[in-house]
Amino acid sequence: MSLPARRRVSIKDVAAAAGVSLQTVSRVVNGAEAVAAPTRERVLAAIAELGYRRNELARNLIQGRSRTLGVICAGHDHQGGRQLNSGITAEAEALGYALLIREHQADDPVPDDAFVESLLDRQVEGILWMLADTRAEHDSLLRRIVAEHGVPVVALVRSRSVGVPFSAFDNFSAGLMATRHLIARGRRAIAHIAGPAHSWDAQERLRGWREAMREAGLAADDTRVVNGDWSPEGGARGLSALLERGPLDAVFASNDHTALGAMLAAHRRGLSIPRDVAFVGVDDIQGAGWYLPPLTTIRRNRVAMGREAVRMLAALIEARHAGQVLELPDYLHPPELIVRESA
Amino acid sequence: MSLPARRRVSIKDVAAAAGVSLQTVSRVVNGAEAVAAPTRERVLAAIAELGYRRNELARNLIQGRSRTLGVICAGHDHQGGRQLNSGITAEAEALGYALLIREHQADDPVPDDAFVESLLDRQVEGILWMLADTRAEHDSLLRRIVAEHGVPVVALVRSRSVGVPFSAFDNFSAGLMATRHLIARGRRAIAHIAGPAHSWDAQERLRGWREAMREAGLAADDTRVVNGDWSPEGGARGLSALLERGPLDAVFASNDHTALGAMLAAHRRGLSIPRDVAFVGVDDIQGAGWYLPPLTTIRRNRVAMGREAVRMLAALIEARHAGQVLELPDYLHPPELIVRESA
DNA sequence: CTGAAAGCGCTAACAA
DNA sequence: TTGTTAGCGCTTTCAG
Numbered sequence: 001m002s003l004p005a006r007r008r009v010s011i012k013d014v015a016a017a018a019g020v021s022l023q024t025v026s027r028v029v030n031g032a033e034a035v036a037a038p039t040r041e042r043v044l045a046a047i048a049e050l051g052y053r054r055n056e057l058a059r060n061l062i063q064g065r066s067r068t069l070g071v072i073c074a075g076h077d078h079q080g081g082r083q084l085n086s087g088i089t090a091e092a093e094a095l096g097y098a099l100l101i102r103e104h105q106a107d108d109p110v111p112d113d114a115f116v117e118s119l120l121d122r123q124v125e126g127i128l129w130m131l132a133d134t135r136a137e138h139d140s141l142l143r144r145i146v147a148e149h150g151v152p153v154v155a156l157v158r159s160r161s162v163g164v165p166f167s168a169f170d171n172f173s174a175g176l177m178a179t180r181h182l183i184a185r186g187r188r189a190i191a192h193i194a195g196p197a198h199s200w201d202a203q204e205r206l207r208g209w210r211e212a213m214r215e216a217g218l219a220a221d222d223t224r225v226v227n228g229d230w231s232p233e234g235g236a237r238g239l240s241a242l243l244e245r246g247p248l249d250a251v252f253a254s255n256d257h258t259a260l261g262a263m264l265a266a267h268r269r270g271l272s273i274p275r276d277v278a279f280v281g282v283d284d285i286q287g288a289g290w291y292l293p294p295l296t297t298i299r300r301n302r303v304a305m306g307r308e309a310v311r312m313l314a315a316l317i318e319a320r321h322a323g324q325v326l327e328l329p330d331y332l333h334p335p336e337l338i339v340r341e342s343a
Numbered sequence: 344m345s346l347p348a349r350r351r352v353s354i355k356d357v358a359a360a361a362g363v364s365l366q367t368v369s370r371v372v373n374g375a376e377a378v379a380a381p382t383r384e385r386v387l388a389a390i391a392e393l394g395y396r397r398n399e400l401a402r403n404l405i406q407g408r409s410r411t412l413g414v415i416c417a418g419h420d421h422q423g424g425r426q427l428n429s430g431i432t433a434e435a436e437a438l439g440y441a442l443l444i445r446e447h448q449a450d451d452p453v454p455d456d457a458f459v460e461s462l463l464d465r466q467v468e469g470i471l472w473m474l475a476d477t478r479a480e481h482d483s484l485l486r487r488i489v490a491e492h493g494v495p496v497v498a499l500v501r502s503r504s505v506g507v508p509f510s511a512f513d514n515f516s517a518g519l520m521a522t523r524h525l526i527a528r529g530r531r532a533i534a535h536i537a538g539p540a541h542s543w544d545a546q547e548r549l550r551g552w553r554e555a556m557r558e559a560g561l562a563a564d565d566t567r568v569v570n571g572d573w574s575p576e577g578g579a580r581g582l583s584a585l586l587e588r589g590p591l592d593a594v595f596a597s598n599d600h601t602a603l604g605a606m607l608a609a610h611r612r613g614l615s616i617p618r619d620v621a622f623v624g625v626d627d628i629q630g631a632g633w634y635l636p637p638l639t640t641i642r643r644n645r646v647a648m649g650r651e652a653v654r655m656l657a658a659l660i661e662a663r664h665a666g667q668v669l670e671l672p673d674y675l676h677p678p679e680l681i682v683r684e685s686a
Numbered sequence: 687c688t689g690a691a692a693g694c695g696c697t698a699a700c701a702a
Numbered sequence: 703t704t705g706t707t708a709g710c711g712c713t714t715t716c717a718g
Binding site for chain 4: 687688692694696
């Protein structure tokens with residue numbers, strides 16, 4: 001297994017073996033035209049024999065480019081960060097970028113400069129910001145990254161004030177769509193189990209719920225809203241709290257896990273779904289179509305969001321290298337209603 | 344946003360500003376003792392004023408260490424790769440390693456050398472292998488990484504033949520535990536919906552089921568086994584196929600998603616859970632405790648597995664740098680039975 | 687078409 | 703305690 005570290009073969013070794021200079025090897029490796037066929041053959045043979053591979057680190061150093069993107073994301077991601085990552089990783093790879101991940105655990109202190117500096121020190125060329133927190137510390141950190149360090153940033157949340165381009169989910173429309181669907185099915189007493197109070201996504205979905213209720217002339221007062229925490233536990237607690245405040249015939253849950261917990265709580269109280277209470281979630285996580293009953297939900301295409309974000313960031317980086325200033329349009333990904341049996 | 348790329352301030356700039364040599368700045372930055380207090384002050388002042396940050400890439404190059412780990416994992420991971428990542432990322436960060444991720448999508452061709460070479464080219468010091476595929480191509484690739492490239496590797500699956508240390512889940516014991524639990528509850532006609540045929544995890548769990556049936560003197564013939572694909576769809580299909588072959592009073596599903604799908608299918612056929620058919624899954628994914636009925640399952644602690652794997656890999660790397668050969672004991676993480684209502 | 691020299695940003699070894 | 707000299711592995715001028 002663990003052999004003593006053998007020195008990797010360098011361009012120098014290849015040059016010596018092929019009897020040419022370093023540059024010639026470099027040219028061959030980089031596919032330059034200006035190399036005579038026989039020379040190229042010899043170099044290629046030496047490369048093959050020695051098993052030479054280019055050291056990207058050295059290359060990055062001299063070119064002043066790391067071809068690396070930093071990703072700042074939440075740690076215990078209840079919302080399926082995984083799927084997003086798959087869009088991000090695939091696109092990054094396609095564009096030739098490596099990814100350096102930095103996770104912020106929910107129970108850690110609010111991230112400060114030191115949090116991102118490890119990424120900057122490793123010379124990331126751009127940053128993907130996935131923290132959906134509306135607290136001022138997050139905003140100001142993001143602003144400082146852009147202003148002081150001058151690194152291109154693309155957000156995967158629709159950030160409030162910081163002028164960073166984003167590829168984000170249209171949470172407001174999602175809330176609107178979910179609630180409208182319930183209204184169209186004849187529901188009137190529609191409650192909302194929201195996400196955590198300082199989550200941007202949660203706030204937007206709540207706003208969508210309010211707007212849909214308002215336009216239908218229905219009461220959307222605060223007694224109809226409780227905060228959850230994206231988890232089934234939060235959903236179950238939320239439903240109980242809501243039922244104590246009064247009767248309801250539908251619940252818009254901020255995400256599928258919340259809906260799952262709330263549905264079980266409703267079931268335990270002898271309520272029939274969707275007859276007595278209808279449920280709509282958000283996410284369309286794997287499994288949502290197999291709950292009892294299968295969950296009606298608002299799908300968000302995380303893979304597409306991730307892909308787009310990486311594309312935007314890459315464009316920003318290229319422009320920067322070309323000395324240009326690029327103004328990118330924001331990208332708000334539309335929600336998709338998936339009607340199943342819970343509503 | 345996208346300012347023209349400004350040259351980052353280097354150690355040279357700091358040295359000039361502070362009126363000292365490069366070396367002195369380097370010493371201060373690296374916290375060496377042998378610097379006079381007033382000199383240190385001046386350097387620190389210059390660093391603060393210029394906003395100097397050390398370029399880790401340059402440092403890595405000269406030290407011949409990248410402080411980076413490569414992770415080779417499956418793309419569309421139905422099994423919650425996310426949670427594992429959280430153990431890996433946390434431990435890697437704690438030990439000062441960055442992570443370079445390489446995902447293998449299930450529908451891509453079997454990974455070949457080119458697949459890992461992008462990691463090697465970026466000088467990763469070790470590789471975390473998370474591909475649980477028993478096909479020969481995977482094995483031989485893994486073997487080649489170790490033999491030809493000489494990079495330390497730790498696997499997160501219990502790999503068959505390749506002599507790579509692992510920190511893996513004890514899938515066999517999980518299968519044993521799940522099946523024994525069903526037997527202890529008085530079930531006799533216990534079927535198994537397995538994972539994909541060439542998944543190592545799936546094969547081991549199947550083996551556990553067989554062994555438990557055998558030791559109880561129950562029939563464990565192939566008519567009682569179908570292959571799923573870790574998904575709810577596969578679980579539903581699996582249950583239907585099993586029921587066509589004969590009656591059963593319990594199902595050991597290879598993972599929670601499979602169990603979820605199978606439970607819905609059972610429900611649709613008017614079977615009561617657990618009265619008519621009991622179910623046990625594997626994973627204890629978020630939500631499993633909120634299914635209808637809450638799922639009895641075998642928990643696996645992915646975070647611990649990830650942490651341990653990173654620790655092992657780091658130890659291997661340190662040993663290598665110290666010129667030693669380290670024999671590491673493998674780590675088989677025990678399953679934990681979580682009894683809920685489905686069995 | 688090929689090579690020599692310089693240097694990316696930093697640290698290691700030695701000298702002063 | 704501080705500075706000087708090399709040089710990590712590579713690419714970029716600029717000569718030849």
